Amino acid sequence: MVIPLSDTLFLPDAICGFSECAAQATRLAAALRVPYAPVDIHAFPDGESRVRVKAPGRHVALYRTLDHPNAKLIEVILAASALRDQGAARLTLIAPYLPYMRQDIAFHPGEAVSQKAIGQMLSGAFDRFVAVDPHLHRTSNLSVVFGGKPSLALTGASAIVAHLMTLKPAPETVVIGPDEESETLTRAVALPLGLNWTLAKKERHGDRDVRIAIPPDVDVAGRPVIIVDDVISSGATITTIARIIRDKGSRSIDVYATHALCDDQAMEAMADAGVDRLISCDGVPHRSNGISLTDVIVSGLRISP
Amino acid sequence: MVIPLSDTLFLPDAICGFSECAAQATRLAAALRVPYAPVDIHAFPDGESRVRVKAPGRHVALYRTLDHPNAKLIEVILAASALRDQGAARLTLIAPYLPYMRQDIAFHPGEAVSQKAIGQMLSGAFDRFVAVDPHLHRTSNLSVVFGGKPSLALTGASAIVAHLMTLKPAPETVVIGPDEESETLTRAVALPLGLNWTLAKKERHGDRDVRIAIPPDVDVAGRPVIIVDDVISSGATITTIARIIRDKGSRSIDVYATHALCDDQAMEAMADAGVDRLISCDGVPHRSNGISLTDVIVSGLRISP
Numbered sequence: 001m002v003i004p005l006s007d008t009l010f011l012p013d014a015i016c017g018f019s020e021c022a023a024q025a026t027r028l029a030a031a032l033r034v035p036y037a038p039v040d041i042h043a044f045p046d047g048e049s050r051v052r053v054k055a056p057g058r059h060v061a062l063y064r065t066l067d068h069p070n071a072k073l074i075e076v077i078l079a080a081s082a083l084r085d086q087g088a089a090r091l092t093l094i095a096p097y098l099p100y101m102r103q104d105i106a107f108h109p110g111e112a113v114s115q116k117a118i119g120q121m122l123s124g125a126f127d128r129f130v131a132v133d134p135h136l137h138r139t140s141n142l143s144v145v146f147g148g149k150p151s152l153a154l155t156g157a158s159a160i161v162a163h164l165m166t167l168k169p170a171p172e173t174v175v176i177g178p179d180e181e182s183e184t185l186t187r188a189v190a191l192p193l194g195l196n197w198t199l200a201k202k203e204r205h206g207d208r209d210v211r212i213a214i215p216p217d218v219d220v221a222g223r224p225v226i227i228v229d230d231v232i233s234s235g236a237t238i239t240t241i242a243r244i245i246r247d248k249g250s251r252s253i254d255v256y257a258t259h260a261l262c263d264d265q266a267m268e269a270m271a272d273a274g275v276d277r278l279i280s281c282d283g284v285p286h287r288s289n290g291i292s293l294t295d296v297i298v299s300g301l302r303i304s305p
Numbered sequence: 306m307v308i309p310l311s312d313t314l315f316l317p318d319a320i321c322g323f324s325e326c327a328a329q330a331t332r333l334a335a336a337l338r339v340p341y342a343p344v345d346i347h348a349f350p351d352g353e354s355r356v357r358v359k360a361p362g363r364h365v366a367l368y369r370t371l372d373h374p375n376a377k378l379i380e381v382i383l384a385a386s387a388l389r390d391q392g393a394a395r396l397t398l399i400a401p402y403l404p405y406m407r408q409d410i411a412f413h414p415g416e417a418v419s420q421k422a423i424g425q426m427l428s429g430a431f432d433r434f435v436a437v438d439p440h441l442h443r444t445s446n447l448s449v450v451f452g453g454k455p456s457l458a459l460t461g462a463s464a465i466v467a468h469l470m471t472l473k474p475a476p477e478t479v480v481i482g483p484d485e486e487s488e489t490l491t492r493a494v495a496l497p498l499g500l501n502w503t504l505a506k507k508e509r510h511g512d513r514d515v516r517i518a519i520p521p522d523v524d525v526a527g528r529p530v531i532i533v534d535d536v537i538s539s540g541a542t543i544t545t546i547a548r549i550i551r552d553k554g555s556r557s558i559d560v561y562a563t564h565a566l567c568d569d570q571a572m573e574a575m576a577d578a579g580v581d582r583l584i585s586c587d588g589v590p591h592r593s594n595g596i597s598l599t600d601v602i603v604s605g606l607r608i609s610p
Contacts, residue, residue, distance in 0.1 A: 046372065047566075067352065
């Protein structure tokens with residue numbers, strides 16, 4: 001018996017993408033051998049967006065990474081509506097970077113739990129969700145964010161590992177995750193490469209005020225260090241940790257990130273702190289992109305139940 | 306029997322407002338004699354918004370006008386979620402300017418019907434909706450936009466009339482609406498003042514390319530003209546019509562608008578075209594604001610069924 005591809009749970013029969021991530025979205029469509037259609041955005045002078053897209057299939061995956069998310073979220077909601085109007089029976093949102101995931105409780109009285117609010121908003125428009133290393137802390141499962149709808153939380157770890165394999169890191173390299181939340185990703189990068197790994201301890205005092213300590217028994221003197229993180233935003237964490245590692249006499253510091261959101265100033269601050277290279281996956285378009293997520297997403301879509 | 310205020314359909318027992326329209330929202334709270342609480346927004350470096358608000362009542366009206374709407378819409382969704390978490394049993398959105406109302410059909414294949422998409426999104430978060438002169442064209446009723454939820458479409462006409470009454474316009478003044486869609490507002494301004502009125506004929510060829518004709522039998526030579534419109538956005542319509550009226554020898558041209566969204570450049574273009582004054586209602590904060598909508602909104606909330 002031949003099961004048509006479109007009957008599997010996540011595998012779409014078409015991809016639509018927004019212009020700023022058209023390279024990634026078309027690469028994904030090519031790898032899946034499905035048609036691609038661009039989402040056209042026109043910005044009206046009054047700040048509204050006109051969204052136009054032709055549905056190229058019945059199960060359409062809309063690809064848009066949602067860094068700097070507010071306007072993008074509205075346009076994604078509009079695109080979903082246009083695709084439904086054209087008869088798209090199943091809509092998957094592929095958002096390699098999923099925003100508003102950190103705030104899963106009210107840290108201060110009166111704060112919006114944005115993970116819940118944005119999750120509800122998106123689950124009103126889509127049937128399936130795919131993200132890469134979404135920052136779920138207390139929430140066990142991505143599906144919980146989207147009202148129980150089937151959701152796929154992929155990881156960039158295997159793509160980072162594949163990239164590092166080709167570089168053959170020295171066996172004395174130490175892999176460091178910046179905090180306890182990064183344990184899964186840090187292990188997933190270090191173990192297949194047979195490298196030692198450890199976690200720093202992070203205390204956040206503000207958006208850009210982060211204090212960090214490295215376990216005292218970790219010896220980085222004269223050794224290459226690889227820092228691994230899911231999201232680099234202000235860069236404050238990486239800058240702080242790199243300075244400590246450099247002061248302990250590391251031989252080199254390379255940073256690997258699933259998602260790089262940092263601006264040029266943050267890139268400079270990291271370089272000043274001793275970071276030799278920052279290499280990120282291409283879910284968020286960024287000048288540090290060096291690792292494609294296409295294989296990760298294709299495998300995820302193919303093997304999903 | 307005394308019916309508590311909070312039992313009536315729209316009348317809230319508290320108002321929350323965002324900083325850019327705090328003056329209007331606090332004035333409304335004072336007129337209704339209900340508590341006011343500000344919504345606090347913190348912009349994270351990565352473009353996300355943290356929204357914080359203390360619910361000051363059980364039926365909270367969230368006041369935010371939604372010009373340049375994309376980021377504001379997301380923050381309004383987040384604020385609604387925070388208020389629900391604090392037990393707000395009924396949430397009313399007071400958005401004097403309601404965006405995305407024009408696109409009520411797909412004008413070109415594949416276009417998102419944004420009125421429907423944004424209406425659905427907001428109706429997932431609020432129970433009641435209040436707007437002033439929402440630009441409903443083919444949609445008969447504001448409630449249709451919000452999935453049948455009780456919705457109040459107020460008009461700025463009475464506030465504009467009250468303002469004009471104090472100015473005692475000359476009886477030979479002609480009131481002109483820029484297109485057929487503006488007939489209701491134009492009549493509602495002209496009739497109580499006993500002034501002649503007419504409508505121009507508008508053809509739109511692009512965001513800023515609008516062609517207009519005035520009925521040939523309308524005599525404006527030597528007479529004051531008042532142009533009335535619900536929304537002034539790019540200002541192209543007003544600029545075009547003012548030029549025609551000036552060329553026909555009008556004595557003066559004043560423009561009254563419910564909502565002014567236009568930038569300084571558009572204001573200058575209108576002045577160059579012969580507009581003496583632009584006076585707008587204060588639903589959208591703008592330097593042309595000269596007419597308060599507080600009474601309109603208070604009356605609407607009080608007399609709603």
